[in-house]
Structures are given as C-alpha cells and as structure tokens.
Amino acid sequence: MKTLALILSLFISGIIANAQDTKSITLKVTIENVLSDEGYILAALHTQDTFMQGPGIQNFKHEAKTGSISFVFLDVKPGTYAISSLHDTNENKRMDFQDGGMPKENYAMSGNEIIVGPPTFQDVKFEVNDEDFELKLRF
Numbered sequence: 414m415k416t417l418a419l420i421l422s423l424f425i426s427g428i429i430a431n432a433q434d435t436k437s438i439t440l441k442v443t444i445e446n447v448l449s450d451e452g453y454i455l456a457a458l459h460t461q462d463t464f465m466q467g468p469g470i471q472n473f474k475h476e477a478k479t480g481s482i483s484f485v486f487l488d489v490k491p492g493t494y495a496i497s498s499l500h501d502t503n504e505n506k507r508m509d510f511q512d513g514g515m516p517k518e519n520y521a522m523s524g525n526e527i528i529v530g531p532p533t534f535q536d537v538k539f540e541v542n543d544e545d546f547e548l549k550l551r552f
Contacts, residue, residue, distance in 0.1 A: 437488040441547040442473075444498055444521060445481045448552065452477050455506070456498035458486045464495050464534045477502070495537040496523040498550055519552035 444454060454477050457469030471486045477500055499508055500519040509517040522528070524537035539548070 436543050437490060438541050438543070439545040440486040440489050440541065441483060441545070442486065442496060442498075443481055443483040443547065443549045444552060445549060446519075446552045447477055447479055447482060447500060448519065449500075449502065450477055450479055452500065452502040452504050454482050454498065455501050456484070456496060458489065459495045459497060459534075461493065461495075461534045461538075464497070464537075465531070469497070489541050491541050491543060493538050493540055494523075495534055495539070496548065496550065497532075497537075498522070498552075500552060521550035521552050523548060523550065 440458070442456065444456070447454065454473070454475050456473040457463075458471040459465075459469040463469050471489075473484050473486070475482060475484065498521045501507075502518055503509065508520060511517055522532050522537040523539050524532075528536055
C-alpha cells in the first residue's frame with residue numbers, strides 16, 4: 414500500500430511540475446526604416462487562424478517616429494506565429510492601395526521570403542520555442 418501511495422504521489426507531482434514548465438516568452442520586435450513621423454505604427458502577432466483576418470492575438474499601436482521603433486509582445490506561448498505591421502500614415506487603421514493594387518503605405522511581415530502578391534501564413538510564419546528572442550522587420 415505504501416508503494417502505491419508513493420507511486421501515485423510521484424505521478425501527481427510530475428503532472429504539476431510539467432504544468433508549471435509551460436513558459437511564456439517575450440518577443441521583442443524592432444521595425445526599421447520608418448520614413449516619417451506621420452500617423453501610427455500598427456503591428457499584430459497572428460496565429461494561422463487570425464492571419465489576414467483583422468486583429469491578431471496581440472496588437473501594438475504607437476505614434477510613428479522616423480528611424481526605428483521597438484516593442485514587445487508578452488506572454489507568448491510556444492507555437493507558430495506571424496507578424497504583420499503597417500505604417501498607417503493617414504490613421505484610418507487599414508492599408509490603403511493604389512488603383513493597380515499596390516500598397517500606398519509601408520508595411521513589413523515576418524519571414525524572409527520575397528513576396529509578390531498577398532502574403533500567406535506559410536510565407537511569413539516563424540516558430541516560438543522556449544526562449545525569449547528578437548525579430549527585426551524592415552519597412
């Protein structure tokens with residue numbers, strides 16, 4: 414009976430220890446090449462379900478400033494994500510396009526692919542593992 418109680422207590426302790434091992438990551442993002450102080454910098458952290466569907470699972474908004482801007486997404490769980498960002502110069506909270514479909518405002522996405530046309534999640538995804546890290550995007 415003592416052996417059973419010992420095994421059961423070790424099993425429960427293991428479950429509790431594993432539940433506490435889930436670490437929240439801090440993701441620092443720097444957007445380079447902001448060309449003006451007009452409007453706002455908008456950015457969103459997306460899962461595959463939220464990508465190109467509107468707000469992300471975490472969102473960022475800050476007054477634009479020429480040069481670069483850095484910010485963090487806190488408490489990110491390990492998984493696959495993408496970041497989209499926009500320099501919303503006219504403050505209408507959306508990307509504006511020219512008649513031919515080209516964007517009027519600067520934007521950046523995570524990922525290293527050269528994208529022609531609308532990006533897909535597969536083009537811009539990245540993995541969050543168990544360590545804090547930094548990501549640089551360029552308008």
